[in-house]
Amino acid sequence: MHTNTANSELFENLRLELRRGCLSVAVLLQLRTELYGYAIRKALGEQGLAIDENTLYPLLRRLETQGLLVSQWREEEKRNKRFYRLSSAGEQVLASLLAEWRQMNGALERIQTVSGKIAEEQQNEQHRID
Amino acid sequence: MSNTELTERYLSAIKLWLPRKQQTDILAEIAEDLHAQTEDRESALGRPLTADEMVELLKQRGSPLRVASGYLPDQRLINPAMVPMYRMVLKIVLLWVLLPLFVILYLGPILASRNPGLALLDFWAHAWQSLFFTIGIVTAVFWLIDRYHSMSVDRWDPRKLPRVPRSQQQMQWYNDFAGFAFGMATAIFWGAIMWHRSAFVTPALHVVLLPIWGQIFWLMLVLVTARSLVNLYCFVRPTWSAARSWVRLALDGIDIVVPLVLLRVTNWVEIPAVGKLTVADAAKLVSLLNWGMQITLVSILVFTAVDVFQQGRLLWRAKSIHSAPMLTMS
Numbered sequence: 001m002h003t004n005t006a007n008s009e010l011f012e013n014l015r016l017e018l019r020r021g022c023l024s025v026a027v028l029l030q031l032r033t034e035l036y037g038y039a040i041r042k043a044l045g046e047q048g049l050a051i052d053e054n055t056l057y058p059l060l061r062r063l064e065t066q067g068l069l070v071s072q073w074r075e076e077e078k079r080n081k082r083f084y085r086l087s088s089a090g091e092q093v094l095a096s097l098l099a100e101w102r103q104m105n106g107a108l109e110r111i112q113t114v115s116g117k118i119a120e121e122q123q124n125e126q127h128r129i130d
Numbered sequence: 131m132s133n134t135e136l137t138e139r140y141l142s143a144i145k146l147w148l149p150r151k152q153q154t155d156i157l158a159e160i161a162e163d164l165h166a167q168t169e170d171r172e173s174a175l176g177r178p179l180t181a182d183e184m185v186e187l188l189k190q191r192g193s194p195l196r197v198a199s200g201y202l203p204d205q206r207l208i209n210p211a212m213v214p215m216y217r218m219v220l221k222i223v224l225l226w227v228l229l230p231l232f233v234i235l236y237l238g239p240i241l242a243s244r245n246p247g248l249a250l251l252d253f254w255a256h257a258w259q260s261l262f263f264t265i266g267i268v269t270a271v272f273w274l275i276d277r278y279h280s281m282s283v284d285r286w287d288p289r290k291l292p293r294v295p296r297s298q299q300q301m302q303w304y305n306d307f308a309g310f311a312f313g314m315a316t317a318i319f320w321g322a323i324m325w326h327r328s329a330f331v332t333p334a335l336h337v338v339l340l341p342i343w344g345q346i347f348w349l350m351l352v353l354v355t356a357r358s359l360v361n362l363y364c365f366v367r368p369t370w371s372a373a374r375s376w377v378r379l380a381l382d383g384i385d386i387v388v389p390l391v392l393l394r395v396t397n398w399v400e401i402p403a404v405g406k407l408t409v410a411d412a413a414k415l416v417s418l419l420n421w422g423m424q425i426t427l428v429s430i431l432v433f434t435a436v437d438v439f440q441q442g443r444l445l446w447r448a449k450s451i452h453s454a455p456m457l458t459m460s
Contacts, residue, residue, distance in 0.1 A: 053163050055200070058201050079165070081162055
């Protein structure tokens with residue numbers, strides 16, 4: 001029981017670490033088209049990457065401060081909303097980030113395949129010895 | 131309470147923690163998100179949200195402090211990379227400076243006091259005061275280092291790293307030999323100088339030893355010799371055994387009890403006013419010698435306590451790993 005709880009906490013921490021970098025890329029990707037905050041949340045959620053408001057809005061603000069996003073307040077459906085879109089600097093950084101992500105993804109795939117084969121060979125060897 | 135009032139209270143509570151310059155902008159965005167989320171829920175339900183549902187929705191968003199904290203810059207007192215050094219410095223200052231200092235300064239007076247309870251209370255109050263003061267000073271120093279970047283963990287050179295220390299076993303081996311040599315020297319000195327001695331007499335000074343010296347003569351000689359022989363045994367046979375630690379612990383026990391009993395003695399010597407020595411000067415000298423004895427006894431207690439800790443740790447480690455095939459420390 002205790003081990004299960006510890007494992008699930010451990011998993012949750014690792015999951016959050018894994019998600020942190022991916023969320024920035026996902027938001028930058030999503031903002032290739034202009035959207036306001038709540039619409040970004042909905043769009044990401046519909047595509048399987050739910051993000052809560054306490055993560056999204058500070059992230060948007062940080063990305064804007066870093067010059068990767070631009071924003072403006074505009075009235076839509078009789079309400080003032082802040083619309084965000086990717087800046088030209090953001091487009092360049094996004095391209096580099098995507099290249100990095102593909103490279104990392106490819107490396108992970110290769111590591112999984114190779115280490116899987118080695119583990120299988122070691123198991124077979126062990127069986128032969130036994 | 132209406133939903134509007136609940137929302138206003140929530141936003142107002144968030145505002146309290148936000149950076150002043152960005153308050154309006156951030157709050158407008160959070161309010162808009164809250165509004166959009168409420169509308170979504172209401173359109174899904176086909177009716178306005180009840181107060182309870184609104185409370186639930188706000189709770190899901192998180193406490194005002196948690197929401198505001200996302201917008202605050204990363205603040206820290208100490209660079210995380212410096213934390214191991216901070217902990218080490220704090221440990222050294224507290225355990226190896228403050229604690230022995232307090233024991234030396236207070237243990238004697240506590241044991242010699244007619245009212246030990248009051249002396250203990252005084253010690254307790256000063257100990258806490260000093261503890262917080264010391265932690266505060268060390269933390270402030272590290273904060274200043276971080277604040278003014280006067281020490282960077284990334285400025286380093288492999289050639290300037292400290293040398294690898296000698297192995298624990300070799301160090302302990304030297305310690306055992308030093309313990310044996312020092313112990314034998316002390317035993318010889320004690321035996322030769324204190325044998326049937328009742329006074330030290332020089333033309334300028336007569337120091338009369340009180341009967342307590344005669345009473346502890348044999349006890350001290352046996353204790354010092356026994357400890358010296360144990361050190362010799364450890365030096366000749368450096369491999370650790372549980373029996374060895376138990377023997378050392380037994381000697382430590384005697385080494386703790388004897389000074390504790392002796393600390394009750396308030397007067398060790400008498401100095402009569404002879405020659406040019408006045409009565410006041412003689413009294414001062416007596417007081418100084420008595421104080422010196424107290425410090426010596428407390429120091430023995432501290433060093434013995436350290437050995438008790440080390441031997442206890444060795445035994446505990448050996449027990450926790452069941453079989454300790456080659457523990458090399460003595």
